[in-house]
Amino acid sequence: MAKNQAAYVCQSCGASYGRWVGRCEACGEWNSIVEELRPAATPGGLKGRSASRRIAFSGLAEAGDEPPRRASGLAEFDRVTGGGLVPGSAVLIGGDPGVGKSTLLLQVLASLTGQGARAAYISGEEAVAQIRLRARRLGLSDAPVALAVATSVRDILATLDTPEAPDVVVIDSIQTMYLDNLDSAPGTVAQVRGSAQELVRLAKARGFTLLLVGHVTKEGMIAGPKVLEHMVDAVLAFEGERGHQFRVLRANKNRFGPTDEIGVFEMTDGGLSEVANPSALFLSHRQADTAGAAVFAGIEGTRPVLVEVQALVSPSPFGTPRRSVVGWDSARLAMVLAVLEARCGLSLAGRDVYLNVAGGLRVSEPGADLAVAAALISASCDRPVPDDSVVFGEVGLGGEIRAVSQTNLRLKEAEKLGFRRAFLPPMKRRGAPGPSIGLTEVTHLQDLLRQLSPTQDEPVRAVPH
Ligand code: TYD
Numbered sequence: 001m002a003k004n005q006a007a008y009v010c011q012s013c014g015a016s017y018g019r020w021v022g023r024c025e026a027c028g029e030w031n032s033i034v035e036e037l038r039p040a041a042t043p044g045g046l047k048g049r050s051a052s053r054r055i056a057f058s059g060l061a062e063a064g065d066e067p068p069r070r071a072s073g074l075a076e077f078d079r080v081t082g083g084g085l086v087p088g089s090a091v092l093i094g095g096d097p098g099v100g101k102s103t104l105l106l107q108v109l110a111s112l113t114g115q116g117a118r119a120a121y122i123s124g125e126e127a128v129a130q131i132r133l134r135a136r137r138l139g140l141s142d143a144p145v146a147l148a149v150a151t152s153v154r155d156i157l158a159t160l161d162t163p164e165a166p167d168v169v170v171i172d173s174i175q176t177m178y179l180d181n182l183d184s185a186p187g188t189v190a191q192v193r194g195s196a197q198e199l200v201r202l203a204k205a206r207g208f209t210l211l212l213v214g215h216v217t218k219e220g221m222i223a224g225p226k227v228l229e230h231m232v233d234a235v236l237a238f239e240g241e242r243g244h245q246f247r248v249l250r251a252n253k254n255r256f257g258p259t260d261e262i263g264v265f266e267m268t269d270g271g272l273s274e275v276a277n278p279s280a281l282f283l284s285h286r287q288a289d290t291a292g293a294a295v296f297a298g299i300e301g302t303r304p305v306l307v308e309v310q311a312l313v314s315p316s317p318f319g320t321p322r323r324s325v326v327g328w329d330s331a332r333l334a335m336v337l338a339v340l341e342a343r344c345g346l347s348l349a350g351r352d353v354y355l356n357v358a359g360g361l362r363v364s365e366p367g368a369d370l371a372v373a374a375a376l377i378s379a380s381c382d383r384p385v386p387d388d389s390v391v392f393g394e395v396g397l398g399g400e401i402r403a404v405s406q407t408n409l410r411l412k413e414a415e416k417l418g419f420r421r422a423f424l425p426p427m428k429r430r431g432a433p434g435p436s437i438g439l440t441e442v443t444h445l446q447d448l449l450r451q452l453s454p455t456q457d458e459p460v461r462a463v464p465h
């Protein structure tokens with residue numbers, strides 16, 4: 001008979017070791033290994049065949065149509081979920097503590113009840129009075145959302161395992177839930193994984209949509225939602241910089257919808273309000289004629305989004321100059337800097353470089369390269385990029401500018417917001433009348449340098465490419 005044994009489990013990724021180690025070899029996290037009791041293995045394996053049943057196979061065509069969806073009525077939330085919540089599915093919503101997950105989900109539930117759905121909100125973190133207070137603040141006190149405070153998964157399962165189960169259930173948060181048949185503490189990998197498994201199984205059996213809240217913390221003591229990602233149908237990340245009012249909901253995995261759509265919200269005194277036109281919001285604090293700023297015309301999912309890329313270049317007091325990036329990839333910045341130096345003779349060695357995507361948005365598109373290059377050139381020559389222009393294009397290692405997708409959509413959005421000029425990769429024109437915006441095609445990074453700093457002509461010519 002196998003006995004309960006101790007195992008050392010990484011609280012960040014779930015990797016298990018026979019002894020304690022300081023650093024998890026699987027995910028590289030330090031001090032994330034915690035001793036947990038391993039449940040006894042199934043005695044005797046699967047030898048006896050008496051209890052087994054044959055499984056039935058069916059064809060692909062019988063799988064049916066699109067799964068029916070339940071739209072919440074919050075357009076930005078529905079956009080990210082792919083048109084609404086799918087019954088019987090499980091969705092994990094991760095985010096830093098305090099970003100607004102509880103607020104968002106309370107608003108989603110209230111909106112769903114407005115469409116006739118039955119919704120339950122089960123909190124393991126806050127008292128009923130606190131949740132009521134939030135509902136009052138959001139003006140949702142009258143919404144018929146069933147509210148409960150519970151942390152025992154056994155109790156929750158017993159309550160929800162009825163034909164009258166609600167249509168949508170929120171568990172806030174999965175890290176506070178515990179199964180009493182496991183010895184480890186709530187928040188450990190074993191508990192988080194076990195609780196989620198039970199809840200997801202019930203959601204599939206009863207056909208309700210399960211929304212799990214998961215805190216993402218860098219500290220190893222609370223299990224990261226990473227261990228749940230394969231168990232759920234969709235993983236949404238709720239992001240936002242502290243001190244910014246913008247919040248971005250992003251799908252990282254979605255079995256029932258796209259994964260590149262974002263929903264943009266603004267945190268106000270009365271809760272999260274939807275931002276239908278993110279570009280206008282992201283550009284709202286822009287200062288005219290500042291050196292080191294360029295407006296990037298990007299695409300997030302199916303939607304064009306204009307954001308300002310800001311760069312600051314200053315003499316470095318250190319031997320190794322600083323490269324600091326917020327909202328973009330630092331490896332990509334290193335590449336653009338290297339191309340500027342090697343192909344255009346614009347050296348920023350010995351100078352600190354700070355790059356920031358204004359408004360707290362995270363840009364991952366390679367099409368932002370040219371906008372970053374424009375901001376860097378502008379900052380280093382102290383000449384503003386023309387105020388009424390947008391920039392987009394991918395930079396290759398040879399300094400060549402590559403085409404990006406959805407050019408017309410980007411230009412239309414820029415035009416709508418009053419921009420008159422665009423720096424972009426060479427376009428293949430096919431006679432179709434383009435938008436009435438002045439186009440400056442850039443084939444090489446040197447062209448951009450020449451456009452933005454005509455006085456820098458000498459060093460440009462000096463370096464062959
Ligand atoms: P909350 O939803 O509790 O975050 P999470 O569940 O992700 O931990 O939101 C916390 C923050 O949101 C808190 O700092 C206060 C702010 N907030 C507002 O600014 N306006 C509001 O209407 C509400 C309800 C919260």
Ligand code: MG
Pocket residue numbers: 101102103125172
């Ligand atoms: Mg919360």
